[in-house]
Structures are given as structure tokens and as C-alpha cells.
Amino acid sequence: MQLRIHYTLALIPAIFAACTFNSNKQDTPANPTFAEHVAPIIYKNCTPCHRDDNIAPFKLTNYTEVRNRASLIKVVTATRFMPPWPADPSYSHFIGEKVLTDAEIATIGLWVDQGMQPGDTAKLQPPSTWDQPFTNRKADLVIAMDKRYIIKGNNTDNFLVMKLPYKMAKDTFVRFIEYIPGNRKVVHHVNAHLISYEPGKKINGLDKTVWANQQDTLAGEIHKTIGLLNDDGTYPLMTPSVSNYLPGNIPYMYPQGIGGYRFKANGALYLNDMHYGPTPIDVSDSSYFNIYFSPKAPERPTGEFILGTLSTGKRAEVTPALIVPPNTVKSFKAEKIIDKNISLLTVIPHMHLIGKTFKAYVLTPQGDTINLVRINKWDFRWQYFYTFKKMVKIPAGSRIVAEGVYDNTAQNPNNPYSPPREIRERDGSMRTTDEMFQLICVYVNYKPGDENIPLE
Ligand code: HEC
Known part of the structure; x- marks a missing residue:
């Protein structure tokens, strides 16, 4: 069956009625302007998704774009519908937390109520660009989809599993695996695992990308369907959760000495959760992974x-x-x-x-x-x-x-x-x-x- 999810503002109050948040002692400026007060909040918390070629449906990258949506922005920030961050910050804290303080929400609200003063926008730095590949280093290996996946323009979510195999001359070690979406407008979520094939165990199916739609595939069959198993039908070793992507997130690597992987000469990246969001027109995606090698075995593997x-x-x-x-x-x-x-x-x-x-x-x-x-x-x-x-x-x-x-x-x-x-x-x-x-x-x-x- 097909899923169709409707996003409507009508749901927002119900969604957030139950939440409680820390109050914040910072002051709200008496006469907030875009240049001085609002832009820093929006550029940091909203623009990573609300910009060209990203997941959000419209851009928030300059004064005019923000002013044009101002009253809606006031509502979605006051209700904490945006930015999306499901974890309750009054319970525990995490890296990359996307939660506005009460003072930031009040600043946006006041700015809207006072008629959206631009301030000195000439002095404003444009929002920085994100999504630069993680290190400045060129990837040691790129594992890419070898064909494009077409996301039909029917406004439904697509959930896939995918296998992206690779072959190398010898085993090595890996420090970091970074997912690079081919189409940031539709890639909503990816979770990748590393599959390692022992020598001689897998000859077939190491040459091309294979995917299957989760909705169309029976439970228990999905690994066979995409040819993930060894040639004799046994299960290969899987190192879970080696790479994860959500829009607007900066790629994260554990500090030196923590994490890293053994990387077999023959293997695959297994995406057990490749979620493409809804789109009204046909679009396609061809994503890839940058692999960064390490000269030594992981000290403290996760x-x-x-x-x-x-x-x-x-x-x-x-x-x-x-x-x-x-x-x-x-x-x-x-x-x-x-x-x-x-x-x-x-x-x-x-x-x-x-x-x-x-x-x-x-x-x-x-x-x-x-x-x-x-x-x-x-x-x-x-x-x-x-x-x-x-x-x-x-x-x-x-x-x-x-x-x-x-x-x-x-x-x-x-x-x-x-x-x-x-x-x-x-x-x-x-x-x-x-x-x-x-x-x-x-x-x-x-x-x-x-x-x-x-x-x-
Ligand atoms: C992680 C990505 C992301 C971030 C960060 C983000 N948005 Fe969004 N925003 C979306 C997506 C995707 C939608 C489309 C609706 C949905 O999926 O919920 C959306 C929808 C909206 C809407 C339309 C809501 C509606 O129901 O019509 C507004 C307004 C909005 N965002 C404002 C903001 C503001 C203001 C911020 C920062 C305070 C922000 N967003 C941060 C991804 C994001």
C-alpha cells in the first residue's frame, strides 16, 4: 500500500501541547531587527534545511524570504514545530541539538509584531554553506549508486533498502564513512551498515547497486532479494550504523581513538533505511559515500x-x-x-x-x-x-x-x-x-x- 502523509499546521498545537521546555534567562531585545537579532537565529537553526536544493519546501536565506513567511515562522517557532528536534531538552542533551531558547522564540515573535524591521542588512553576512564534504581530504574510496533511483512525483514517502557493493585489492582500516546525498531535496534519512565478506565467500553480486522497496518485500526476504548474503546463503558479518544522514545535520565523527572499522577487500554498504520524502514531480537520486582510510586498526571500536x-x-x-x-x-x-x-x-x-x-x-x-x-x-x-x-x-x-x-x-x-x-x-x-x-x-x-x- 502507498503512504500519503499530510503536513498541516492544524496539527501543530496538539503535537506540542504536552511538551515542556527549559526557560532561558537571556534577554529579549526591545526592538529586534533582522540584521542584528533575527538573522543569526534563522541562519543557524533554519537555513541548513530551508535553502536551495534541500529538504524544506521554501528558502529562508535572506531578509525578503524570511519576511514573506514571518507570521508562519512566528507560529512554528512558538509551537516548537520548527526546527524539528524530537528529543526533549529538559530530559537530556545531545550534540547538534536543534532547540530554540525561549528568548530566541520571543525575539522572533516581537520582531514580527513590530513589523519586521530589517536593520542594517547591508552589513549582514550571508548564511554559510553547509554540506561541504566532511574533511578537506579527498576521499580514499568512493562507493556510489551506479544508477539513478527515480522518485515518482506522487507525493508519497519511499522507503527502500539498498546494497552498494565494492571490491578492493586488500583489506584495510577505515576512520570515517560519509554519506553524500545525490539529491538533497528528497533524501530524508539514511542509515548505512557495513557488510564484510570473508575471502571466497562472495563472488556474485559485487558489481552493481541493488535496491528493493520495503513496502513490496516480505519480511525475512529482503536480504535475499538484494543479494546481501554470502553465495552459500549464510550471513556475512555486519558492522551496524557506520553512517547516518538527516537533512541539516553536520556529519559527525567520534573523537580520535574512538570508532573506526576493519574494512574487508570485498564488502558492501547496506542501507536498511533509505527514506525519500514526498515530491509532486518526478525526480531522481544518485547518492554516494566517501570512505576515509586509516593506517591502523581501530583502538576502541564501537x-x-x-x-x-x-x-x-x-x-x-x-x-x-x-x-x-x-x-x-x-x-x-x-x-x-x-x-x-x-x-x-x-x-x-x-x-x-x-x-x-x-x-x-x-x-x-x-x-x-x-x-x-x-x-x-x-x-x-x-x-x-x-x-x-x-x-x-x-x-x-x-x-x-x-x-x-x-x-x-x-x-x-x-x-x-x-x-x-x-x-x-x-x-x-x-x-x-x-x-x-x-x-x-x-x-x-x-x-x-x-x-x-x-x-x-
Ligand atoms: C531539519 C530540517 C529543517 C530545519 C532545521 C527547519 N525546517 Fe522548517 N521545514 C522543514 C521541512 C521538511 C518542512 C516541510 C514540512 C515538514 O516536513 O514538516 C518544513 C516546513 C516549515 C514551515 C511550513 C510549515 C507548514 O506547516 O506549512 C515553516 C514556516 C518552517 N518550516 C519554518 C522553519 C523555521 C523558522 C526554522 C528554524 C527555526 C525551520 N523551519 C527549521 C525542514 C526544516
Whole structure:
């Protein structure tokens, strides 16, 4: 079935009614002008998406463009509908947080109410350009889609899986893998994993890009469909979450000494979540990855575990089973005991369309609670990777708890079915009309002093 999601302002008050935010002691200027007060807020928080060839539907790159949308901007900032940042900043903080302070919101509001004074725009620096490749270094290897994917102009979201294989002369090490969207107007979200083939295990299917639409593919079949398995049908090694993209995000690399990968001569990048947003006209995309090698093996390679759907580890299943009857709002939980000291780097909450709220925290054996992430209004379109500002020490014996609430009523505007039908987890099916409940945690083994290491 096709998904069609409507974005309307009418929903905004309901979406944000439940949120609470830190107040901010900064002052609001009495007579804000665009040049002095408003432009710095907009250029930093809005322009990364609202500019030429990016995901947002219109530009906010100069005085005239901002003035033309001023009253709408006042509404979407006051309601915190924009900029999109689902994680609640009164619960925990992350790198690249996109949250306006109360003073910034008040400044925009006052500027609109006072007639949008331009100020001395001649002196204003134009917004900087983002999305420059991450390092100034030329990539050591480029792994590209070898054909264009056509996104039909039917205003529906497209969710794909893709395999981008590569072949090299010998094994090496990699410091960083950077995704470069071919078409920033439609690429909404990418999550890539690294597949490593042992020598001789995979001869076939290493020569071309293969994709499949998640909606059209049966659960459990998708890896076979795109030829991801070894030639004998066994599973190759997968290093999860090596690259992630969301519009407006600056690519992020862990500090020196943390992260990095072993890179087999034969392998592939596996995009298990390639989300193209809706478009009214046919467009195409041909994305690629820049790979930056490292002369040595990773010192502290990251590990990953999953709570919930497809959980890695016995005690982390969704309870009760993830079945959401029609016309109900229902809560679920997944828990995992950690048996060694770890340092948590990044958390990734994951649900599909009818997700409503998400919360994850840690209960330590010493009786402390460590907040991880709280999302008061789940929005499947903004699947962020949340990296903590400092490593978070989780002592051995701690219990990680993830709680999720799903809304399968007709009042949920993102409900894919009308009238509502039973929605459930299906064998790890990634179809958006099936559900998933996951907390993905990226960590390194703990070393004394980790909790003081900034990740920024
Ligand atoms: C991460 C990308 C991103 C950032 C950052 C962002 N926007 Fe948006 N904005 C979008 C997208 C995409 C849409 C289209 C609607 C949607 O997907 O929710 C949108 C829609 C809008 C709309 C139209 C809302 C409607 O319902 O008609 C306004 C107004 C807006 N943004 C203003 C802003 C302002 C002001 C900021 C900064 C304070 C901002 N945006 C930051 C991506 C972004």
C-alpha cells in the first residue's frame, strides 16, 4: 500500500501541547531587527534545511524570504514545530541539538509584531554553506549508486533498502564513512551498515547497486532479494550504523581513538533505511559515500546492541508482544541488563508511523537513574541519531529500560489505515505499515575517565 502523509499546521498545537521546555534567562531585545537579532537565529537553526536544493519546501536565506513567511515562522517557532528536534531538552542533551531558547522564540515573535524591521542588512553576512564534504581530504574510496533511483512525483514517502557493493585489492582500516546525498531535496534519512565478506565467500553480486522497496518485500526476504548474503546463503558479518544522514545535520565523527572499522577487500554498504520524502514531480537520486582510510586498526571500536525488535540479547524483547489493536493506545517496554561497564556514545530510538512517545533511561545497581532520551511526540520523519555531549558511563549490572507508546486510533493523523486496523511487529519487517520498537545503543567498553571525555 502507498503512504500519503499530510503536513498541516492544524496539527501543530496538539503535537506540542504536552511538551515542556527549559526557560532561558537571556534577554529579549526591545526592538529586534533582522540584521542584528533575527538573522543569526534563522541562519543557524533554519537555513541548513530551508535553502536551495534541500529538504524544506521554501528558502529562508535572506531578509525578503524570511519576511514573506514571518507570521508562519512566528507560529512554528512558538509551537516548537520548527526546527524539528524530537528529543526533549529538559530530559537530556545531545550534540547538534536543534532547540530554540525561549528568548530566541520571543525575539522572533516581537520582531514580527513590530513589523519586521530589517536593520542594517547591508552589513549582514550571508548564511554559510553547509554540506561541504566532511574533511578537506579527498576521499580514499568512493562507493556510489551506479544508477539513478527515480522518485515518482506522487507525493508519497519511499522507503527502500539498498546494497552498494565494492571490491578492493586488500583489506584495510577505515576512520570515517560519509554519506553524500545525490539529491538533497528528497533524501530524508539514511542509515548505512557495513557488510564484510570473508575471502571466497562472495563472488556474485559485487558489481552493481541493488535496491528493493520495503513496502513490496516480505519480511525475512529482503536480504535475499538484494543479494546481501554470502553465495552459500549464510550471513556475512555486519558492522551496524557506520553512517547516518538527516537533512541539516553536520556529519559527525567520534573523537580520535574512538570508532573506526576493519574494512574487508570485498564488502558492501547496506542501507536498511533509505527514506525519500514526498515530491509532486518526478525526480531522481544518485547518492554516494566517501570512505576515509586509516593506517591502523581501530583502538576502541564501537559496539552496538539493540533493545526491542530484533534485539541482540535474550532479555531485551518487546513486552508485551508488539501488537496494537485498532482504536487503542498501548504501551510497551524492553529491558536489558548490562553485564560490564560501558561508555554510551549514541542512542537511536526507532518506531514507525503510529509511535506516540518514547523514553529510555538506565537504573544503576547503586540506585541512580540516568536519563537517556525522551520523545514526547514521536515523528517517524525525524529519526535522529542522538550522540551525548560526553560519554555516559553505564556501570555493570545496570538495567536499560525503553518505554514506547503507540496510538492506533483514528485521531492519529499518521495512522496508515482508515479505519484503523491491527498493526504489529512482523518478523522484523521494516515496512512502515508494520511496527517496530527499538532502542539502538552505540558504546565502547568503559575506561576510567571516559565520563569526562567530550564527544563534541
Ligand atoms: C531539519 C530540517 C529543517 C530545519 C532545521 C527547519 N525546517 Fe522548517 N521545514 C522543514 C521541512 C521538511 C518542512 C516541510 C514540512 C515538514 O516536513 O514538516 C518544513 C516546513 C516549515 C514551515 C511550513 C510549515 C507548514 O506547516 O506549512 C515553516 C514556516 C518552517 N518550516 C519554518 C522553519 C523555521 C523558522 C526554522 C528554524 C527555526 C525551520 N523551519 C527549521 C525542514 C526544516
